[in-house]
Amino acid sequence: MTFISRAQVLSGLVAVLLALLVLELVRRRKLSEEYSVLWLLSMTAVAVAAFATPLLRWVTHAFGILYEASTVFFFGLVFVVLVLLHLSVKLSRLGRDAQVLAQELALLRAELERRPDAAPGPPAS
C-alpha cells in the first residue's frame, strides 16, 4: 500500500464508528443480535473496500467501473438495500403475527364477556 488518501481515512473511520454504534446498541439491548449481523457485514465490506487498495482496483477493473470510489459506493448500497429488504421481510412477519394475536385476543375477550362469573374485562372503550 503506497499511500492512504483522506477519502479512505474518512470512509474507514465512518465504517468503524458505525460498527461501534451497532455493537453498543446490541450491548444496551436496543438492537437484537440477529439484526446486527447484516449491519456489521456491511460496515466490514465498506472498510475492506476502502483500505484494500489492490483488491478495490481489481474489483473496479473486473466490473468495468471507471472510478474506485464508485465501487465502494456500489457495494455499500447493495448491502444497505439487503438490510432494508431483510427489515421488510421481518416487518411482514411481524404484521402477520400481530394479526393472529389481535384475533385471538378479541376472541378471548368476547369469551370472557360472555361468562358472567369471569373476571371483569378492561373497561369498555
Added chain:
Amino acid sequence: MSQGQVLVVIPAHDEEESLARTVAEVRAKAPGVDLLVVDDGSTDRTAQVARAAGAPLVSLPVNLGVGAALQTGFRYALAKGYDVAVQLDADGQHDPAYLAPLLRPVLEGQADVAIGSRYVSGRSSYRAPLLRRLGMVFFSWVVRAAAGRRIADTTSGFRAYGRAVMKAGLHDFPKDFPDAPLLIALARRGFRLVEVPVEMRAREAGQSFYTWTRSLYYPYKCLLASVMVLLRRRG
C-alpha cells in the same frame, strides 16, 4: 337450516349507522341462523351498537382489514362447531333474503364456497361506474385464466364458506382484499366454487370500502397476489 349450523359473520369497520338495521334484518329474514359481529377496530360506536342489538360481538383491538376480520369469524365458527360461515356486509348492501339460496349448495354438499353474484342473472339492477366495471371484467378474466373457472363477480363480499375452507383459510387468507387471489387459491386447492345470483342494494350509510386511493392499490395487489398464488405449489 338448524340452529348452530350456520354463522353469519358481519365484519364492521365504523358502521354504527347501518349495523343495527343489518342485524335486525338478518334476524327477521333468516331466523334459523346465528350471527356474529366482528368489530374491526372501529373508532365510532360500532361495538356499542352491536351490544345494544344483543348481537354476539368480537372486537378486534386494532383495524386489520376486512379479510382478517372475516378470518376472525372463521376462528370463532370453527371453535363453536359451525358448518358454514357467511360473510355479510354491515352496510346493508347484502340482502339477507338471499341467505337461503346462497347457503343451499354449501349445506347440501354441492359446493365448498358459494358466491352471491350480481352478474349471473340478467335481472340485477346494480350499475357500477365504468372503471369499476372494467376492473371486474379484468379480474374475472384473471380468475378464469388462472383457475380455469368463470367467476363473474370476483369482488362480491356476499359468500358462504364451508368448514374445510374455513380451516384452510386460517393459515393463508388475504387480510385486506379477499377477492380474485383468494378465489384462485381456493380453486387450485380443489375447493368447489359456485355462483348464486343475488341482487345487491346501494350502501345505506358509511363509506365504500373501495376509495379512490385504493382503486390504484387494489388492482396492483390483487394482480400480484394472483400471480404469486400461481407460482406457489398446489396443496
